[in-house]
Amino acid sequence: MRKFLQILVVAALGVAAIGCSNSDDGLDYLKGSSSLWLGSVDSVNMSNFGSQLAVSGGNQNIVKASVDSTTLVLEGVNTGATTLFVTTDQVFIEMVVRVRGLVGYWGVSTNDKYGIAVSIEGEDTLTADRIAQIQSALVEQYSAQLAGSIFEFGPTLFVWSNGTAAGDGTWQLSGNSLVLTEGGVARTLDLEVYGVDRVRLAADIVESVKAQYPDDAVTGATLTFFLDRRIAM
Numbered sequence: 001m002r003k004f005l006q007i008l009v010v011a012a013l014g015v016a017a018i019g020c021s022n023s024d025d026g027l028d029y030l031k032g033s034s035s036l037w038l039g040s041v042d043s044v045n046m047s048n049f050g051s052q053l054a055v056s057g058g059n060q061n062i063v064k065a066s067v068d069s070t071t072l073v074l075e076g077v078n079t080g081a082t083t084l085f086v087t088t089d090q091v092f093i094e095m096v097v098r099v100r101g102l103v104g105y106w107g108v109s110t111n112d113k114y115g116i117a118v119s120i121e122g123e124d125t126l127t128a129d130r131i132a133q134i135q136s137a138l139v140e141q142y143s144a145q146l147a148g149s150i151f152e153f154g155p156t157l158f159v160w161s162n163g164t165a166a167g168d169g170t171w172q173l174s175g176n177s178l179v180l181t182e183g184g185v186a187r188t189l190d191l192e193v194y195g196v197d198r199v200r201l202a203a204d205i206v207e208s209v210k211a212q213y214p215d216d217a218v219t220g221a222t223l224t225f226f227l228d229r230r231i232a233m
Helices: 002-018 128-146 206-212
Strands: 028-037 041-045 054-057 063-068 071-076 080-087 091-100 104-108 117-122 150-153 157-161 166-174 177-182 185-193 198-204 218-232
Touching: 028 071, 054 063, 063 080, 063 091, 071 091, 117 128, 128 218, 206 218
Parallel strands: 028 091
Antiparallel strands: 041 071, 054 080, 063 071, 080 091, 104 150, 104 218, 117 218, 150 157, 157 166, 166 177, 177 185, 185 198, 198 218
């Protein structure tokens, strides 16, 4: 929602500086664009743009738009783009809204802020130093497997490749979970949306870690990594 509002305000100010015109009705005409995630709802306070807020136009099969007092409410229904016309007593905004989901190409992020991480939990006998050692080793292990990986999500199928290996299967979103099925084996990952071009995935890897470190009293282990959109479809 913050990103949406920032884009809207910047777009509005930018157009006001170079393309704002006053017509006989006294309204300032602005153009802007924004994006939101499929299935998400953005509630944007438009009081700074005037009163008597109204919205019209647009494909309701892509974006459901409504008004609550001076708040513009947008819901992403299907992927695609549509144009909304937002008015107050002061402005007329021609707004292109894009709805994005997983369909497209994504790559695994390896930067410092949005990189690959592993969290470990254990019994009291598992010291903090040993946890740090295991986490470091696992991050190196999973980075070798995931770094450089590209995922292509179609409507129901996905393909992945890390440059040396590849695979394919089916996928579906179930609430906040992404279910990937490959070779008849389903894997459920927690999914959290970071804007429209980044998602965070978290996988339970405790059984794998227990097998790797059977003497370390590990009770919980989670792998997290981020996918960044590379090419939108």
